[in-house]
Amino acid sequence: MAQLKIILRRLILFLLITLLIACETRFEDNTRILVKGSVKDQYDLAIQNAQINVYTSRVTSFLGGEQEFLLGSGFSDSNGEFSVVSLFDKDEDFSVEIDAGPNHSKYVYKTSTINYEPTNLTFDLGNRILLELTAVNYTINRISEEGNNIQYSFRFTSEFCSEVYDEGVLNIEDSQCNTQQLLDGILNDSTPDIEGDFYAPTGTEVVFIYSVNEAPESTETFIVENNSNNEFVFSY
Amino acid sequence: MSLYFPIKTFYVAVFVLFALNAFSQSSSEKDSVSSNISYENNRQRFGFFSMGYHNPNTTGDNFMGDGLQGKSGFDFKFQMYVYKQFFLGLYTGASYFDVKDVELVGNYKKSTLNESYLYIGYEFLPADRMRLGALASFYGDSRFKNYYSKTSNVYQVDKGNLNTFGVYFNYELSSHFMIYIDYAYRTTKTEINTSTELNQFFEKGKYHSIGIGLIFALGSKDVLSAFID
Numbered sequence: 001m002a003q004l005k006i007i008l009r010r011l012i013l014f015l016l017i018t019l020l021i022a023c024e025t026r027f028e029d030n031t032r033i034l035v036k037g038s039v040k041d042q043y044d045l046a047i048q049n050a051q052i053n054v055y056t057s058r059v060t061s062f063l064g065g066e067q068e069f070l071l072g073s074g075f076s077d078s079n080g081e082f083s084v085v086s087l088f089d090k091d092e093d094f095s096v097e098i099d100a101g102p103n104h105s106k107y108v109y110k111t112s113t114i115n116y117e118p119t120n121l122t123f124d125l126g127n128r129i130l131l132e133l134t135a136v137n138y139t140i141n142r143i144s145e146e147g148n149n150i151q152y153s154f155r156f157t158s159e160f161c162s163e164v165y166d167e168g169v170l171n172i173e174d175s176q177c178n179t180q181q182l183l184d185g186i187l188n189d190s191t192p193d194i195e196g197d198f199y200a201p202t203g204t205e206v207v208f209i210y211s212v213n214e215a216p217e218s219t220e221t222f223i224v225e226n227n228s229n230n231e232f233v234f235s236y
Numbered sequence: 237m238s239l240y241f242p243i244k245t246f247y248v249a250v251f252v253l254f255a256l257n258a259f260s261q262s263s264s265e266k267d268s269v270s271s272n273i274s275y276e277n278n279r280q281r282f283g284f285f286s287m288g289y290h291n292p293n294t295t296g297d298n299f300m301g302d303g304l305q306g307k308s309g310f311d312f313k314f315q316m317y318v319y320k321q322f323f324l325g326l327y328t329g330a331s332y333f334d335v336k337d338v339e340l341v342g343n344y345k346k347s348t349l350n351e352s353y354l355y356i357g358y359e360f361l362p363a364d365r366m367r368l369g370a371l372a373s374f375y376g377d378s379r380f381k382n383y384y385s386k387t388s389n390v391y392q393v394d395k396g397n398l399n400t401f402g403v404y405f406n407y408e409l410s411s412h413f414m415i416y417i418d419y420a421y422r423t424t425k426t427e428i429n430t431s432t433e434l435n436q437f438f439e440k441g442k443y444h445s446i447g448i449g450l451i452f453a454l455g456s457k458d459v460l461s462a463f464i465d
Contacts, residue, residue: 025384027392032342032438034431054343060390069384074339085434087342087382087392122431 025058027071031088033118035072035096037125038081041104041132042201046080050100050130056089076100088121090114096123104130105159105178105201116167131178131201133159134224138232142192150236152210153184156200156224187236202226212236279361279408281453282462283316283323286416288449292331292349300424300441303341304333311351311447317458321359325371327400328352331445335382340437344382344392351378351422353398367406367414373399378424396426396441406451414451419444 035054039047054072059065072086092112099106107128118124136156142148161177163170183198200206201224208220224230292306311329318324333347353376359369376398384390402420409415421444428438457465 023389025388025390027384027390029393030395030427030429032428032430032434034434069390070343072338072342083433085340085342087344120431121429122433 023060025060025069027056027069028088028090031121033072033086033088033121033123035084035086035123035125036082038079038127039076039098039100039107039130040080040127041130042203043132046076046078047100047104047130048076048078048080050076050080050082050098050104052076052082052084053097053099054084054086055093055095055097056091057093058089058091088113088117096125098125098128098130100130102199103133105133105161106130108160108162109165110162111165111167118168131157131159131204132226133199134202134226134228134230135197136200136206136224136230136232137195137197139195139234140187140193141233141235142187143235146189146192148213148236149186149188150210150212151184151186151214152208152234153182154198155180155182155207155209156198157181157204159199159201200224206232208232208234210234210236278456280320280456280458280461281317281412282455282457282459283314284414284451284453286313286315286449286451287311288313288416288418288447290329290331290418290420290445290447292333292443292445294333294441294443296440296442297437298441299341299426299428299438300333300443302437303335303337304347304441305336306443307332307334309349309445309447311449317359319458319460321361323357323359323369323371325355325357326352327355327373327376331443342382342392344384345386346383348381348383349378349424350381351398352376353400355400355402365408367404367408369404369406371400371402371404373401376400378426394426394428396424396428399423399425402445412453414453416447416449416451418447418449420447421445 035052039050041047052074053070055068056071057066057068060067071089072084074082074084076082090113092114094111094113096109107130109125158179158181162175163177164174165171187194204224206222206224209217211217288311290309290311292309294300294304294306309329309331311327313325313327315323315325329351331349335341335345353373355371355373357369357371359367362368378396378398380394382392400420400422402418404416404418406414406416424441426438426441430438
């Protein structure tokens with residue numbers, strides 16, 4: 001009996017040590033990378049104070065949970081140029097994100113660094129375009145009698161650009177850059193009206209597609225105007 | 237190359253020498269009764285152990301000077317007098333830093349620097365109870381453990397070679413017990429691989445260290461005398 005207790009104690013100790021070792025996360029020793037480039041909008045104007053973040057992901061728990069770690073961060077200067085010093089990690093989800101706030105689109109550079117180290121330990125992103133965004137406010141009202149319903153969707157250019165690189169070469173198939181995005185819904189007796197908003201790049205087209213009482217789809221289009229109230233009101 | 241082998245060798249040598257010194261202690265005590273030895277000879281020691289606190293202050297246009305801020309540190313030394321006041325020693329300690337600008341060094345919050353080096357130097361005896369020493373390291377290494385957050389076990393390690401120049405002032409409270417204050421200028425030449433644009437910034441880290449501590453002196457003969465006797 002006493003021997004069994006000793007064996008159990010040793011087993012628990014071994015498991016605890018294993019658990020602790022498994023939870024340790026260590027990034028690449030003796031390494032700093034440089035992430036540099038510049039950021040402008042679609043009108044070729046420099047964007048200042050865009051935040052540049054360098055991320056990696058790691059399994060951090062014994063049960064396999066994955067956590068994202070910020071390895072380095074910085075901001076673009078008045079010329080839109082940035083130069084960020086970062087730690088480095090061998091990871092298949094290594095990424096650099098550029099975020100200039102809600103008025104501009106976001107950019108993500110993704111790559112696997114498991115077997116890849118950039119030349120001169122520098123990720124040179126070159127010039128990246130963040131599209132200026134404008135809020136579109138929409139209102140859909142029911143003015144007809146009860147029982148009428150509508151299926152609708154807004155199709156507009158996404159504010160998100162994600163580029164995947166394989167050893168420095170753009171992988172077009174896995175990249176998604178400012179693709180078309182859908183925002184849809186159904187209004188009926190339980191919710192006959194709706195108000196909402198979304199952001200779309202200035203100067204791009206928004207298509208409103210709708211179908212009242214399962215009738216064939218109709219469309220309306222409009223352009224997202226710069227520095228104005230983009231109010232879209234529709235009644236059915 | 238790691239310091240582990242030199243440290244082991246040094247410790248073994250110290251043990252052997254200390255044993256020899258202790259063995260010869262009884263005969264030297266007899267001699268001291270019969271001979272008229274000088275004041276300096278009375279103050280000769282085989283070596284000493286010390287333990288102390290130090291305050292690291294980063295300096296210069298480098299990753300330590302611009303990116304880190306010194307907080308505190310502690311250290312241990314073993315120093316033995318090879319011949320009269322010429323000495324050889326081993327230093328080991330740790331210094332703690334906060335990161336003051338993550339944009340310059342990468343995203344981590346604090347750093348613990350483990351320092352070890354072998355050193356040589358000379359000690360002056362300018363007045364009663366006072367010892368003034370100057371030293372330079374000849375082999376040392378440094379290891380930064382950079383912690384991602386204040387509490388987590390997420391970290392990254394930078395290694396380097398450490399060079400030190402320093403001076404100290406000891407005050408004898410008794411024949412084998414002293415207090416000290418010391419100053420050191422340390423440079424760590426790192427092994428950090430980075431972009432050529434950042435090489436100069438990460439190539440070297442520099443900091444000053446001012447410390448105080450206690451010393452426990454050993455024996456009454458230098459190492460060579462212990463061998464000869």
